Structure formats: structure tokens, C-alpha cells
Amino acid sequence: MAVVTAKEPEPFRTNFSSGGYARARVIAAALYASSFVALLIAGANVWRALDNRQEASTMREGVARVQQQSDRFRTDLRTLGFSADDPRAVGDLTKRVGDLNEILEQKTFSWTTLLNDLETAVPRNVSINSIHPDIKSRVIALQGVSLTLQDLAKLMIALEQSGHFTDVFLQQQKTTATGWVEFSIQCMYRMAG
Numbered sequence: 001m002a003v004v005t006a007k008e009p010e011p012f013r014t015n016f017s018s019g020g021y022a023r024a025r026v027i028a029a030a031l032y033a034s035s036f037v038a039l040l041i042a043g044a045n046v047w048r049a050l051d052n053r054q055e056a057s058t059m060r061e062g063v064a065r066v067q068q069q070s071d072r073f074r075t076d077l078r079t080l081g082f083s084a085d086d087p088r089a090v091g092d093l094t095k096r097v098g099d100l101n102e103i104l105e106q107k108t109f110s111w112t113t114l115l116n117d118l119e120t121a122v123p124r125n126v127s128i129n130s131i132h133p134d135i136k137s138r139v140i141a142l143q144g145v146s147l148t149l150q151d152l153a154k155l156m157i158a159l160e161q162s163g164h165f166t167d168v169f170l171q172q173q174k175t176t177a178t179g180w181v182e183f184s185i186q187c188m189y190r191m192a193g
Contacts, residue, residue: 114140114189117164125151133189140165142185149173152181164190 114133122128125147132141146152152173159165165187172184 117162117189118142121155121158121162121165123151123154123158126155138189140187140189141171142187144183144185146181146183149175149181152183156185159185159187166190 114131118128118131126144127146128142128144130141130143132143133139134141146155152170156168156170159168168185168187170183171186172182174182176182
């Protein structure tokens with residue numbers, strides 16, 4: 001009798017480095033990466049939308065505030081007897097407010113402080129004859145007499161160094177027949193405080 005030996009079944013073998021499997025891994029990695037990027041873009045869009053919503057809300061509040069101010073301004077104009085729709089009325093009101101501000105500035109201008117600041121800056125042998133302040137621009141025009149040109153130079157240096165007067169400019173200077181020096185100086189005045 002012949003003995004037949006049975007062959008054992010061959011184990012299942014696969015080659016994972018085959019082209020199809022490698023392509024499947026690349027495709028899966030690309031899908032995961034594109035999903036991650038899509039989630040990032042979606043998150044950025046949501047964040048931007050929330051930020052835009054907040055900014056739009058702030059703008060709406062600002063528009064409402066400006067509208068309230070405009071309504072109050074129109075009411076105030078009507079109370080003062082001006083038409084809010086007439087551009088000349090707004091110009092007239094602006095001029096009146098400017099005039100009132102100028103009056104207030106004149107009332108708050110301290111002549112005593114100006115004279116004290118000048119007294120500390122004016123050297124001997126110099127006499128100030130007139131002071132003409134332009135309160136709005138803080139420009140002071142000084143006219144006076146000094147014994148010599150050196151005394152006039154000392155005055156200009158003292159004014160600059162005082163800290164209350166800046167941009168000291170000699171506008172005019174003339175030596176008289178008696179030898180005195182008449183001068184005109186313009187400078188900016190900074191009040192303390």
C-alpha cells in the first residue's frame with residue numbers, strides 16, 4: 001500500500017509593500033491632513049465671525065451715540081433760535097462759542113503772573129515801556145529801552161532761560177541820539193500751571 005503524506009496547508013502570506021497598500025496609506029494620510037486643515041480653517045472663520053460681530057456691535061453703539069449727540073445738538077440749536085438745517089446757523093454758533101471762549105481766556109489770563117515773570121527776567125539797565133499780549137496765541141510783544149546793546153542781549157537771554165518765555169525774537173532795535181537802545185521784542189509766553 002502506498003502511503004500518501006498530506007501536505008500541510010501553506011500559511012497565508014501577503015506583501016504589505018505592494019503598490020495598492022502604499023497608495024492607500026498615502027491617501028489616508030492626505031485625507032487626515034486635509035480634514036485637520038479644514039477644521040483649522042473652519043475654526044478661524046468662526047473666530048473671525050465672532051470678532052466681526054463684536055466689532056459691528058461696537059460700531060452700532062458708536063452710531064447710536066453720535067445720533068444722540070446730533071439730536072441734542074439740533075435741540076440746543078433750536079433752543080438758541082437757530083435752524084439746524086441752515087449751515088450759516090452752525091457757523092454763527094461756532095463764532096459765538098469762539099467769542100465766548102476768548103472772553104473766558106481773557107478772564108483767566110493772569111496779568112500779575114505775567115508781570116512777576118517779567119520782573120524776574122528783566123535785568124538792570126532795561127526798562128519795559130509797553131506789553132501787548134495776544135491771549136489766544138500767547139504771543140507777547142514787548143517794547144522798551146536799554147542802556148546798551150549788551151543789556152538788551154542780557155534781557156533776551158534772561159527771557160529764554162526763565163522757562164516762561166520762548167521763541168524770543170528781536171523785531172526792531174534802534175539807538176537814539178542820547179545813546180539809549182530802543183527795542184521791540186516778540187516772544188511766546190507759557191503761564192505756569
